[in-house]
Amino acid sequence: MSVYRETSPSALTDRSRSIALGAAPVSIWRFLSGFGSGYFVISGLVAVLGSTLPTMGLPKGEAVSLGTLLALFVYVPICLFMFSTTRPWRDGLALLMAGIGLIALAKLV
Amino acid sequence: MIRATEEFRRAMNWAHTWLGVALGGVLFAVFWMGSLTVFDSEIDRWMIPETRVAPSEQAVSYDRLLALMPKAAVGSDYVNFVAPEERSRTVTLFYRGADGTFHDFHLDPVTGQEIGVTDSLAGTGFIYPFHHTLTIYWASLGMWIVGFAALAMLILLVSGLYIHRKIIAEFFVFRPRRKTRRATLDLHNLSSLVGLPFYFLITFSGLLTFGFYYLPWGVAEPFGGDTDALYAETAGAFQPGDRTGRPASLASVDAMKQEAESLWSSEEGVKVEANIIRVLNHDDESAVVYFRNTFPKDRVVLSEYVAVFDGASGKLLQNFSLPPIGHASAWVQGAHFMQFDHWPLRWLYFLGGLGGCVMIATGLLFWLKSREGKLAANSIEYRLVEALTIGSVTGIIVATGAFLVANRLLPHDAFFLGEGRAELEVQVFWLSWLAALIHATLLRDRSWKQQCLLIAALAFSAVMLNALTTGDHIFAALAGGQWGVAGMDGILMLAALSAIWSANKLASKTNADNFATLAPVE
Known part of the structure; x- marks a missing residue:
């Protein structure tokens, strides 16, 4: 049975509204997680790539340039994901932990 | 599956609406000033009439310009010449004074004499910096606001694609005689779709141009936080030694420039010219002379080559050319700056920028009309x-x-x-x-x-x-x-x-x- 058949149009609208709008604290959390934690993630990603790719023979400057290019491709989907997830608290925390983890990893490398 | 798509579309609609309303004003200002920046040199000529000099075929002698430059510039730790070109026919001289402030002059490319000009920031001094900093320089706040708005713009473009499901049909629909709300939405869709690839390119390349500034920790960490090392490896930046206090005359800067250009030209297979000529630690034994082809006219990529010479001996100290990934990145940035010599494309950039203004304005208007x-x-x-x-x-x-x-x-x-x-x-x-x-x-x-x-x-x-x-x-x-x-x-x-x-x-x-x-x- 398809998901569509399980959900009446009115139920769909109500549920969608709860995902899209949510209460103000949830909206703020989505925003902060997407842009804020996302920033930590891409900063950590650039640093990790800049530190690890040279061990595979890529010059450090090139590794950092590549990391910066990729970071911009990653940042937008992160923000879009945080705007659309049905579990913003859990996913926002996971994103924050990922950012902290990447930064810690970059420091270790 | 359908439920997930519908929910996602609604979430995108929410993000599109509120990011657009919150940042539409900033985005319009950035697009408006960006559109004008396409013609920044022309705005300079209009606002500073004294620089409307006839083009000169004669090669500029930088040895001569250095000999004629103002007394206050002699001994400066930073003297920078920007070579003349078709759109900007004077030589621009910047130098850092003893008090740390920058001064700029327009020089006649033939005589080397200073041209007394109207005191105006004009296009390159106000409109261009407004485009990427809003001229809010405190803690680089303006640059961060513009960066945030640019990121939001990318999200708006992606979310806009999701919420306008009938994208192909809407492309062909514009009903100006319908109700204002409908006509506004039609125009918003039309202007969005016509320029969509341009908006993606211009926003992404704008963010990439300042990528190193927006991610200062991430890019410096692999270099142990040493930004000088970072810029040396990625952009050929060169830090001269400390001033010795012992005056020394410069070897021929024109000869150094010729050597740099012939090195680059032989590497490239076609003629490559330096358009930035910079003397660091002028009038000192530690002086170095730095050449760069920042805005080449015959290619998109920016600052492909840098050559640095010892000022006193004229000996080559460094010859830098962009490595492959840096080259790709500089190409994307060059596509944003649009300084290459291509007038039809320049006009298309201008129209694309204005199209972006229409898209943003109609988006804001639609919010108002629908409420x-x-x-x-x-x-x-x-x-x-x-x-x-x-x-x-x-x-x-x-x-x-x-x-x-x-x-x-x-x-x-x-x-x-x-x-x-x-x-x-x-x-x-x-x-x-x-x-x-x-x-x-x-x-x-x-x-x-x-x-x-x-x-x-x-x-x-x-x-x-x-x-x-x-x-x-x-x-x-x-x-x-x-x-x-x-x-x-x-x-x-x-x-x-x-x-x-x-x-x-x-x-x-x-x-x-x-x-x-x-x-x-x-």
């Missing part, structure tokens, strides 16, 4: 967005017009409240923008038409004032080969006519809407 019935017209949120929309759209155009008119009206020695002439022009811009915002807040819907008429008056006055104060009216400019000046006048005339047309349309639309409101409901 006219739902929100009380006097609610704070509605009035706030309304004032910000009018202030951001026609307000910044009014301010730009006032900036140009002030440039032609202020006396050469203008000085007021500790501000020089160039700063006063900028103050006129900000005060006009503020006045437009207040006007929009007070007069609401009626201010659209009045501000359109004001734009027309300012644009027309600017053309007249240029003719009266410089003698270079559009026909004289055309006859004298001053294409940039004639183009500026032509664009201003077109702007005036468009503003009058818009004012008339707005008047008839308002009347029609009022009539519709008064008509009995059947």
Whole structure:
């Protein structure tokens, strides 16, 4: 049975509204997680790539340039994901932990 | 699966609406100033008439320019020449004074003499920096705001694609005679889709240009936090040693330039020219001379080569060329800067930028029109967005017009409240923008038409004032080969006519809407 058949149009609208709008604290959390934690993630990603790719023979400057290019491709989907997830608290925390983890990893490398 | 898609679409609609409303004003300002920046050199020629010099075929001698440069520049730790080109025919000299402040001069490329110019920041000094910093320099706040807005723009573009499901059908639909709300949405969709690849390119490349500034920790960490090492490896930056205090004369800078260009040309297989010539630690044993091809005319990529020579001996110290990934990144940035020599593409960039302005303005208008019935017209949120929309759209155009008119009206020695002439022009811009915002807040819907008429008056006055104060009216400019000046006048005339047309349309639309409101409901 398809998901569509399980959900009446009115139920769909109500549920969608709860995902899209949510209460103000949830909206703020989505925003902060997407842009804020996302920033930590891409900063950590650039640093990790800049530190690890040279061990595979890529010059450090090139590794950092590549990391910066990729970071911009990653940042937008992160923000879009945080705007659309049905579990913003859990996913926002996971994103924050990922950012902290990447930064810690970059420091270790 | 369908449920997930529908939910995602609604979430995207929410993000699209609120990011657009919150940042539409900033995005419009950035797109507007970016569109003007495409012609920043032409704006410079218009606002600083003394630089409308004839093009010179004679090669510039930097040895001569160094010998003739102002006394205050001798011994400076940073002396920088920007070579002349077709769009900017004088040599620009920057140097850092003993007190750390920068000074700039225009030099005649033939005689090397300083040209006394109108004190104005013009296009390259105000409009271009406004585009990426909003000229808010405290803690680089403006650059961060613009970066955030650019990221939001990418999210708006992606989310916009999701929420407009009938994307192909909507591309062909524009119904200007339908209700304002419908016509606004049609125009928003049309302007979005026509320029979509351009908006992606321009926003992404803008973010990438300042990627190293926006991610300072991430890019410096692999170098142990040493940013000098980072920029040396990625951009060929060179740090000279400390000044020794022992004066020394420079070897021939022209000979060094020739050597740098021949090295680059042999590597590239075609002629490559240096357009940045920089002397660090001038008049000292530790002096170095630095050459770069920042804005080549025959290729998209920026700053492909850097060569550094020892100042005293003229010996090559460093020859840097961009490695492959850096080259790709510099190509994307070059596609944003659009400094290569391609006039049809330059005009397309300008039109693309204006298309972005239309897209943003119609997005804001659609928010207002779709809430006219739902929100009380006097609610704070509605009035706030309304004032910000009018202030951001026609307000910044009014301010730009006032900036140009002030440039032609202020006396050469203008000085007021500790501000020089160039700063006063900028103050006129900000005060006009503020006045437009207040006007929009007070007069609401009626201010659209009045501000359109004001734009027309300012644009027309600017053309007249240029003719009266410089003698270079559009026909004289055309006859004298001053294409940039004639183009500026032509664009201003077109702007005036468009503003009058818009004012008339707005008047008839308002009347029609009022009539519709008064008509009995059947």
